[in-house]
Amino acid sequence: xxxxxxxxxxxxxxxxxxxxxxxxxxxxxxxxxxxxxxxxxxxxxxxxxxxxxxxxxxxxxxxxxxxxxxxxxxxxxxxxxxxxxxxxxxxxxxxxxxxxxxxxxxxxxxxxxxxxxxxxxxxxxxxxxxxxxxxxxxxxxxxxxxxxxxxxxxxxxxxxxxxxxxxxxxxxxxxxxxxxxxxxxxxxxxxxxxxxxxxxxxxxxxxxxxxxxxxxxxxxxxxxxxxxxxxxxxxxxxxxxxxxxxxxxxxxxxxxxxxxxxxxxxxxxxxxxxxxxxxxxxxxxxxxxxxxxxxxxxxxxxxxxxxxxxxxxxxxxxxxxxxxxxxxxxxxxxxxxxxxxxxxxxxxxxxxxxxxxxxxxxxxxxxxxxxxxxxxxxxxxxxxxxxxxxxxxxxxxxxxxxxxxxxxxxxxxxxxxxxxxxxxxxxxxxxx
Amino acid sequence: xxxxxxxxxxxxxxxxxxxxxxxxxxxxxxxxxxxxxxxxxxxxxxxxxxxxxxxxxxxxxxxxxxxxxxxxxxxxxxxxxxxxxxxxxxxxxxxxxxxxxxxxxxxxxxxxxxxxxxxxxxxxxxxxxxxxxxxxxxxxxxxxxxxxxxxxxxxxxxxxxxxxxxxxxxxxxxxxxxxxxxxxxxxxxxxxxxxxxxxxxxxxxxxxxxxxxxxxxxxxxxxxxxxxxxxxxxxxxxxxxxxxxxxxxxxxxxxxxxxxxxxxxxxxxxxxxxxxxxxxxxxxxxxxxxxxxxxxxxxxxxxxxxxxxxxxxxxxxxxxxxxxxxxxxxxxxxxxxxxxxxxxxxxxxxxxxxxxxxxxxxxxxxxxxxxxxxxxxxxxxxxxxxxxxxxxxxxxxxxxxxxxxxxxxxxxxxxxxxxxx
Numbered sequence: 001x002x003x004x005x006x007x008x009x010x011x012x013x014x015x016x017x018x019x020x021x022x023x024x025x026x027x028x029x030x031x032x033x034x035x036x037x038x039x040x041x042x043x044x045x046x047x048x049x050x051x052x053x054x055x056x057x058x059x060x061x062x063x064x065x066x067x068x069x070x071x072x073x074x075x076x077x078x079x080x081x082x083x084x085x086x087x088x089x090x091x092x093x094x095x096x097x098x099x100x101x102x103x104x105x106x107x108x109x110x111x112x113x114x115x116x117x118x119x120x121x122x123x124x125x126x127x128x129x130x131x132x133x134x135x136x137x138x139x140x141x142x143x144x145x146x147x148x149x150x151x152x153x154x155x156x157x158x159x160x161x162x163x164x165x166x167x168x169x170x171x172x173x174x175x176x177x178x179x180x181x182x183x184x185x186x187x188x189x190x191x192x193x194x195x196x197x198x199x200x201x202x203x204x205x206x207x208x209x210x211x212x213x214x215x216x217x218x219x220x221x222x223x224x225x226x227x228x229x230x231x232x233x234x235x236x237x238x239x240x241x242x243x244x245x246x247x248x249x250x251x252x253x254x255x256x257x258x259x260x261x262x263x264x265x266x267x268x269x270x271x272x273x274x275x276x277x278x279x280x281x282x283x284x285x286x287x288x289x290x291x292x293x294x295x296x297x298x299x300x301x302x303x304x305x306x307x308x309x310x311x312x313x314x315x316x317x318x319x320x321x322x323x324x325x326x327x328x329x330x331x332x333x334x335x336x337x338x339x340x341x342x343x344x345x346x347x348x349x350x351x352x353x354x355x356x357x358x359x360x361x362x363x364x365x366x367x368x369x370x371x372x373x374x375x376x377x378x379x380x381x382x383x384x385x386x387x388x389x390x391x392x393x394x395x396x397x398x399x400x401x402x403x404x405x406x407x408x409x410x411x412x413x414x415x416x417x418x419x420x421x422x423x424x425x426x427x428x429x430x431x432x
Numbered sequence: 433x434x435x436x437x438x439x440x441x442x443x444x445x446x447x448x449x450x451x452x453x454x455x456x457x458x459x460x461x462x463x464x465x466x467x468x469x470x471x472x473x474x475x476x477x478x479x480x481x482x483x484x485x486x487x488x489x490x491x492x493x494x495x496x497x498x499x500x501x502x503x504x505x506x507x508x509x510x511x512x513x514x515x516x517x518x519x520x521x522x523x524x525x526x527x528x529x530x531x532x533x534x535x536x537x538x539x540x541x542x543x544x545x546x547x548x549x550x551x552x553x554x555x556x557x558x559x560x561x562x563x564x565x566x567x568x569x570x571x572x573x574x575x576x577x578x579x580x581x582x583x584x585x586x587x588x589x590x591x592x593x594x595x596x597x598x599x600x601x602x603x604x605x606x607x608x609x610x611x612x613x614x615x616x617x618x619x620x621x622x623x624x625x626x627x628x629x630x631x632x633x634x635x636x637x638x639x640x641x642x643x644x645x646x647x648x649x650x651x652x653x654x655x656x657x658x659x660x661x662x663x664x665x666x667x668x669x670x671x672x673x674x675x676x677x678x679x680x681x682x683x684x685x686x687x688x689x690x691x692x693x694x695x696x697x698x699x700x701x702x703x704x705x706x707x708x709x710x711x712x713x714x715x716x717x718x719x720x721x722x723x724x725x726x727x728x729x730x731x732x733x734x735x736x737x738x739x740x741x742x743x744x745x746x747x748x749x750x751x752x753x754x755x756x757x758x759x760x761x762x763x764x765x766x767x768x769x770x771x772x773x774x775x776x777x778x779x780x781x782x783x784x785x786x787x788x789x790x791x792x793x794x795x796x797x798x799x800x801x802x803x804x805x806x807x808x809x810x811x812x813x814x815x816x817x818x819x820x821x822x823x824x825x826x827x828x829x830x831x832x833x834x835x836x837x838x839x840x841x842x843x844x845x846x847x848x849x850x851x852x853x
Contacts (some may be wrong), residue, residue, distance in 0.1 A: 026726075031475075035474060036475065037477070037478075038475070038477050038478070039477075039478045040479045041482075043726060044483070055457070056456055057457075057458070059459075059461075060460060060463075061460070061465060061482060061485065063464050063465045063482045064466075064483045065482045065484075066484070076461055077459065079510050080449075080459045081511065086455060136648065137645050137647075138645060168648075177646070177647055178769060208514060233697070309775075318448075318460040318462060319458065319460065353767065355774075355798040355846050356774060356849070357848070362574065
């Protein structure tokens, strides 16, 4: 079918054509009782991007396309193209692909039976026993097999397949509800005990009362909290979005941030992006210095730069957009205990939620939930508000730990523990 | 629960054309077709297949032949060229404003669904939606501004009205008074889009899955009890609204016999689909919606319409010594675990001594869901629908929704922001 797309595009008068096909098999199970609801989806979409010698590309997306439909849609695109002498980036599309072996496929996905679906649910229920009062409110398990095919009229032709397992659960403790998820390439990487322990920890922190923060200056962000912060500030690391106050201007010398689609067994990993640019580790921030934000071919071309290989199509889009693959803080050699010793006393933050915007441009206000610590011992839970900006947050990171954890939410983000220094004003309000 | 089966076939076609001040133009077409088969026989099983193959579509449930009337061709020939010609006035207007950046985005979508279930014959549900979005960046102003309008009729918009809104938005941005807000204030919600507040705090809280799982602040015991002031009557459907005129059934082929959600402050019904109607033992369903055939339906709102009351908009504003007039709205959200909500106001004015005075920029308002019900004050008599570009996201599914209300005053909302935040 890719050859049909390339051929039809040329016949319709387009000088360069890109064809992208995605076949998806998705199996979902949901419920919390004995009988789970089951949902099975077979997806089959074909996307094309077509360039003339000059002017912007046009494109289409079709379900289960056949040759007649492809020809019809190319003729619609051709009718829409008006005279436009603007230079385009067609010749920057990749022409060949050096095959790389990437560990992103679990062969066990072909071997699943309905009864196996209940296994993660049973294990989660067992893990709840040591936590009285903690209830499972919702369970959703999905396994996805995706096959991607990409070709263009400059000679590129490649494909890959990838698996993705995800558990989404909601727990309740007294009046508090918390939704958590875990995503993996391999189903064997699930750890239900850790998921339940995470929930108990986070829900325990949610029960905290607001407390005066006077004298508290040191905050350790857990990987989960840090990932939430990095996600909020990640537009500053994208070439299509970063400008002015949203741009990462610099960071503490301890901070290096990478995007790496070539990590083994990570949910954001791919051998090439949706334009064919090969997977490569990239430093976005290196020891506090901004190196380069991520980009796709179009965004890079507009700024006379080279694509970083971050052009991805989401499930609703037709054209690639800039998106991260695996975005993470580079861990150090220190442990969490080292960070706690260095701080002496402070708050270990487990959960942050964006509460709103502050009074200054670019200022965010977050609710934070965690536990006081002193002399490496965790004490009582606490919640507080803090405000920060993108620049200030990155500048006040004092140290990172070595325990790197990833969480998948639209894209894969990872962080170790981060030690930050804030300040507390006379009214007990925290600014980082 | 009885056995139940549904069969949904969908053929959705859309077109998108964008144009910006650097003469970047993108034109794209999409066609997504497939079927969704669902059955309940002790547990739910569903299967979705993305296909245009006729034999796949007609196989199950004695499906009758597809609608024989040929739909109008979509997209129309040279759609992008026509858009440029019909909106030349708007494009020229934006060019002359001297903005740092601007972008126009035109969208058209035709969605044809045929639904059959155990109890009913084949039913059709169509939704046509057209929208224009204008994104602007003003020199020396950090935020991107957005103005949108939608229609269920055609890809044609009130260009005079749009240019006026653009001018006012830019003027307000440049001239907004630098006040920092951080406390409770009365907020007057403009007629039309202001109902997004009710969509967030009431609509989602009445969705039967949230009620069943204990996430909602409401329970089944609240049915037929007072939950808000008697001045408020809220509907989930309105036969006079053309927006959903061709969508007589939900995505399970069911209808809700009555649109009354809240009657004079008394909760009358929840927003339910087949599954949660049975789980909660409710009287009615008819609110099953899905983004497309590859998803399973959930209890979702079609619309929230707050019915008019006795006061004029002028009386409501005049009754406010100091407060906020909220005019254009952004996103909102709920945190059920905390029982809280928030939403962003993109454009607002200060009310001083009962009069609108100066623009004060974008703000965030928040509060507790059940508490705010008692803080709803005066309800106006100037009902309006929204501008036709409201969307709602739930569990990863994005759906078009509709809101409408008259001018309404909330006696107390926590207001934060200002000073160009």
